Amino acid sequence: MAQLNGRVVxxxxxYGLLTxxxxxxxxxxxVPSKAEHSAxxxxxxxxxxxxxxxxxxxxxxxxLTSRATLFRSELAAGRTSGGVQGRYTPEAALSQLLxxxxxxxxxxxxxxxxxxxxxxxxSSAVSLQAALASAGDYPGLLQRRIWDALCxxxxxxxxxxxxxxxxxxxxxxxxxxxxxxNSTGDxxxxxxxxxxxxxxxxxxxxxxxxxxxLTMLVLPDDPAAPRAERRCHRDTPS
Numbered sequence: 001m002a003q004l005n006g007r008v009v010x011x012x013x014x015y016g017l018l019t020x021x022x023x024x025x026x027x028x029x030x031v032p033s034k035a036e037h038s039a040x041x042x043x044x045x046x047x048x049x050x051x052x053x054x055x056x057x058x059x060x061x062x063x064l065t066s067r068a069t070l071f072r073s074e075l076a077a078g079r080t081s082g083g084v085q086g087r088y089t090p091e092a093a094l095s096q097l098l099x100x101x102x103x104x105x106x107x108x109x110x111x112x113x114x115x116x117x118x119x120x121x122x123s124s125a126v127s128l129q130a131a132l133a134s135a136g137d138y139p140g141l142l143q144r145r146i147w148d149a150l151c152x153x154x155x156x157x158x159x160x161x162x163x164x165x166x167x168x169x170x171x172x173x174x175x176x177x178x179x180x181x182n183s184t185g186d187x188x189x190x191x192x193x194x195x196x197x198x199x200x201x202x203x204x205x206x207x208x209x210x211x212x213x214l215t216m217l218v219l220p221d222d223p224a225a226p227r228a229e230r231r232c233h234r235d236t237p238s
Contacts, residue, residue: 047084047093057081057097063182065090066164071118072211075103090116138207139214142169142200146216149200151232155192158218158232161185163193165216173202177213 049060055076058069067090082099094105094116105116150156167178178197183190206212 044087044089045093046087049081049084049093049097051081051083054079054081054097054101054103059181061090061094061097062164065093066162066182066217067116069094069105069116069118071103073213075118075120079103138202138204138210142202142214143216145200145202146175146197149196150193150218153192153196155189156196159221161189161218162220163218165193165197165218166213167197167216168212168214169202169206169210171205173204173206175200181215 045064047061047064049057049064051057053076055073058071058076058081061067061084062069079101081097081101084093084096088096091107098105098118102121103118104121105118107116147158150158161184162182163184164181165178166181167175170176175197178194180190180193184193
């Protein structure tokens with residue numbers, strides 16, 4: 001996982017974490033053991049998600065679990081979720097949401113930034129890795145530009161909060177349709193985060209075919225890290 005100035009920030013595309021594009025796809029033989037291990041340690045969360053358009057249900061799921069569920073918008077279009085009521089692990093709840101949709105999920109583990117990727121049942125995971133590789137260095141630059149924007153805004157400065165952001169990049173390299181999938185717990189900070197994203201300019205369009213929207217998970221400082229490593233370095237060139 002990428003570490004920018006000491007704080008962990010995970011930038012995810014529709015089909016994976018951009019910090020390990022060549023190795024994110026787990027070998028299928030490893031999936032059962034990882035899933036069993038994750039289920040054993042995953043906390044139970046109280047869910048109250050009625051059956052509804054799948055994209056809305058997934059947004060609600062992300063806000064409750066702070067876990068990114070990555071998918072193409074057209075993949076969810078026209079599909080209706082199952083309902084989830086009660087206390088479940090994130091994996092069990094997602095399975096219920098997807099019942100009857102024709103979609104399945106795969107888990108991506110990258111340190112604390114756990115995410116799920118959706119695909120149609122029976123489709124190959126090989127094409128997902130190819131989609132990531134086609135983006136080149138652009139995701140890393142985008143991650144750094146966003147980091148700089150957050151550090152430049154005192155209310156949005158990372159370190160004391162967790163946030164799940166989703167946005168797109170237009171043909172001029174500007175971020176748009178930015179939104180929070182879960183509140184940081186502070187309305188002023190939430191607004192500052194969105195304002196910071198609105199000001200990001202890449203100076204170049206995204207690569208043709210780069211999957212969007214993008215999801216970014218901002219995590220709190222690691223309490224065990226030295227204090228100096230947890231500050232935004234404003235004297236570092238962008």
